[in-house]
Amino acid sequence: xxxxxxxxxxxxxxxxxxxxxxxxxxxxxxxxxxxxxxxxxxxxxxxxxxxxxxxxxxxxxxxxxxxxxxxxxxxxxxxxxxxxxxxxxxxxxxxxxxxxxxxxxxxxxxxxxxxxxxxxxxxxxxxxxxxxxxxxxxxxxxxxxxxxxxxxxxxxxxxxxxxxxxxxxxxxxxxxxxxxxxxxxxxxxxxxxxxxxxxxxxxxxxxxxxxxxxxxxxxxxxxxxxxxxxxxxxxxxxxxxxxxxxxxxxxxxxxxxxxxxxxxxxxxxxxxxxxxxxxxxxxxxxxxxxxxxxxxxxxxxxxxxxxxxxxxxxxxxxxxxxxxxxxxxxxxxxxxxxxxxxxxxxxxxxxxxxxxxxxxxxxxxxxxxxxxxxxxxxxxxxxxxxxxxxxxxxxxxxxxxxxxxxx
Ligand code: MLT
Numbered sequence: 001x002x003x004x005x006x007x008x009x010x011x012x013x014x015x016x017x018x019x020x021x022x023x024x025x026x027x028x029x030x031x032x033x034x035x036x037x038x039x040x041x042x043x044x045x046x047x048x049x050x051x052x053x054x055x056x057x058x059x060x061x062x063x064x065x066x067x068x069x070x071x072x073x074x075x076x077x078x079x080x081x082x083x084x085x086x087x088x089x090x091x092x093x094x095x096x097x098x099x100x101x102x103x104x105x106x107x108x109x110x111x112x113x114x115x116x117x118x119x120x121x122x123x124x125x126x127x128x129x130x131x132x133x134x135x136x137x138x139x140x141x142x143x144x145x146x147x148x149x150x151x152x153x154x155x156x157x158x159x160x161x162x163x164x165x166x167x168x169x170x171x172x173x174x175x176x177x178x179x180x181x182x183x184x185x186x187x188x189x190x191x192x193x194x195x196x197x198x199x200x201x202x203x204x205x206x207x208x209x210x211x212x213x214x215x216x217x218x219x220x221x222x223x224x225x226x227x228x229x230x231x232x233x234x235x236x237x238x239x240x241x242x243x244x245x246x247x248x249x250x251x252x253x254x255x256x257x258x259x260x261x262x263x264x265x266x267x268x269x270x271x272x273x274x275x276x277x278x279x280x281x282x283x284x285x286x287x288x289x290x291x292x293x294x295x296x297x298x299x300x301x302x303x304x305x306x307x308x309x310x311x312x313x314x315x316x317x318x319x320x321x322x323x324x325x326x327x328x329x330x331x332x333x334x335x336x337x338x339x340x341x342x343x344x345x346x347x348x349x350x351x352x353x354x355x356x357x358x359x360x361x362x363x364x365x366x367x368x369x370x371x372x373x374x375x376x377x378x379x380x381x382x383x384x385x386x387x388x389x390x391x392x393x394x395x396x397x398x399x400x401x402x403x404x405x406x407x
Contacts, residue, residue, distance in 0.1 A: 007143045010153070016133050016375040017041045023359075024369045037398040039327075040369040042186070042345060042387045044251045046319060048300065049312030052250060055303035059296035070295045075287045077104025077259065081298045084305040085259055089218075089244065095231035101263050101279065103286055104301075106256040106293050108216045108245040113138040114289075115212060115241065115260070116178075118281040119268065123177035126157040128169055130187055130376035130383070132214065135180040151378035160379050161188060167339060167348070168192055171203050179204065181230075182214035184221060187376045187385040188348040189340015191226050197233045204239035210268060210278070211240040216258075219249035219317050221343045237263040241278065248320075248345065248389075250304045250313040257293050257301040320345050323395040324388035330399040331386070334406055345388040348373070358384050365405035368398045 014022070020040045028036055048056070062068035076082065082099035090097035105111050113134045121143055127136050129152075136153065139145060146154025157176050159169030167190035172179075181200060183192040204211050213230040221228055230236045242261040246252035266278040292298075303309045328341035331349050341347035351358035355372035362368045362384075373383030388395070 005141065005143075007141050007145075010140050010145065010147055011137055012148070015137070016371070019375070020359075020369065020371060024363065027363050034367045036363075036367045036369060037390065037394050037401075038369045039387045039390055039395070039398060040371045042248065042389050044248065044253050044316075044320075044389050045391055046251055046316055048251050048255065049304065049309055049316065051303040051306050051309035051312055052300040055306075056255075056296050056300040059299035063295065073292045073295055073298070075290070075292055076100070076283070077102065077292055078295070078298050078302075081302045082259075084302055085244075088305050090229060090231060090261070093228060093232055095229050096237065097229075097231055097261055097263065101261055103260045103262065103282065104293055104298060105258050105260060105286075105290065107247070108214060108243040108258045108260075109134055111243050111258060111260045112180075112212065112214055114285070115282070116142055116144070118278070118285055119178060119210075120271070124157060124175070126159050126172050126176040126179045128180060128182070128185075129158040129160055129378055130167075130373060130380035131180070132182060132186045133376065135212070135214075136377075151381075158377070158379075161185075161190070162379060163337075163350070166190060168196055171199060175207050175209075177207075177209050179209055179211045180214070181211055182216075183227075184217040184344035185340070185346075186214075186217065187346055187371065187373065187380065189342070189344035189346040190348075191221065191223070191343045193225070194227045194233055197227055197230060197236075201230070201233050201236045201239060205235055208269065209239065210266070211236075213240050213242045215242055216245040217248055217344055217346075218244065219313070220321065220345055222321070223343055226343060231261070231263070238265045238267065241266065241282075246301050246304060249317070250301075250309070251316055252297075252301070255297055255300065257297050319392070320388045323390065323392055326392075326395055326399060327386050327388060330403065334403065341388065347386045347388070349384050349386060351382060351384045353382070355381055355384055362402065362405065366398065366401035368402060 082102040086099040161167035167188040218228040230240045245258035262279045262282045264279045267275045268278050324341040327347045328338050337350040339348045355374040359372040371385040373380030
């Protein structure tokens with residue numbers, strides 16, 4: 001008899017953004033005359049930078065010619081892309097990362113979801129609350145938790161983000177083995193300073209733990225004193241894996257390209273305490289289950305690092321950050337306490353009511369989709385997240401409608 005992985009039965013009925021999509025679509029079906037503005041899932045709306053499009057086209061043409069055609073690419077990704085990443089994203093900021101420590105992939109969602117399978121089932125995991133749901137759900141699927149009860153899975157150490165700590169969780173009081181962190185944070189938009197990040201790295205070093213650092217939104221950091229990478233912090237190379245993405249940085253959500261950095265000095269342990277290279281494990285996993293990203297997409301991603309590509313992707317970020325500033329300003333003027341939206345595309349708003357009720361109210365009265373904070377964990381209850389990813393005109397329109405709905 002074929003049996004299912006019963007850990008899946010512990011999961012909430014559907015993935016947060018699928019649930020939001022379902023509710024918004026049901027509302028649209030019931031009210032076909034209403035125009036809905038979607039500021040829920042963080043999905044880009046602007047075209048790819050011109051430099052990327054040109055490189056993409058050139059690479060497609062290469063695939064059409066027998067002399068330049070390419071089959072399977074190198075499993076870690078093409079060196080032309082990994083070299084650029086190592087230099088521009090890390091070495092230029094004093095982070096000692098080399099091209100052979102970069103693994104090109106099709107998304108930070110996939111990588112942050114898949115990475116857990118190279119670690120033992122019995123480890124203790126610390127996960128922020130509120131949190132991007134992928135970290136938690138993939139560990140539930142892998143059987144690292146007990147059942148869901150009162151908004152929490154048994155067996156997880158929750159790192160609470162609250163108004164009091166500015167949504168930067170305190171270090172766990174107990175000893176944990178694997179720690180998920182995300183800055184600029186999804187969903188709260190909070191950012192972390194170098195010295196705050198240093199305390200996490202020190203904790204990991206002292207406890208032989210490992211940090212999974214999701215920096216998918218690094219490009220939105222405008223304050224240059226803030227770290228864009230965990231490797232800007234002393235000692236992080238030995239205890240941290242970092243996830244990055246071209247999705248939000250250069251509009252690649254539909255094109256798919258990201259990368260994960262696993263330094264060669266990063267170690268984990270066998271049950272006998274023997275040291276083992278995490279890079280070797282991830283390489284083994286990657287080579288077995290993944291065939292890298294298509295050649296034209298990697299050429300398009302490489303073009304992000306050209307002079308034109310840098311200027312054009314910077315302009316994209318500025319465009320969305322103008323939306324973020326507008327949302328934050330308007331919601332603050334309406335009397336809501338907001339965080340994020342300054343070095344991040346997400347604005348986290350204290351709605352002063354149950355967050356799904358706020359979601360329903362905005363949808364019904366304003367035709368605007370947001371994300372209810374409760375979907376990100378118990379500490380998100382009472383909050384909503386508004387995403388800055390949309391066209392400026394739509395965001396302006398959404399804010400006008402919200403003002404009317406709330407007045
Ligand atoms: C979000 O809205 O949190 C993100 O767009 C989801 C994702 O990147 O998978």
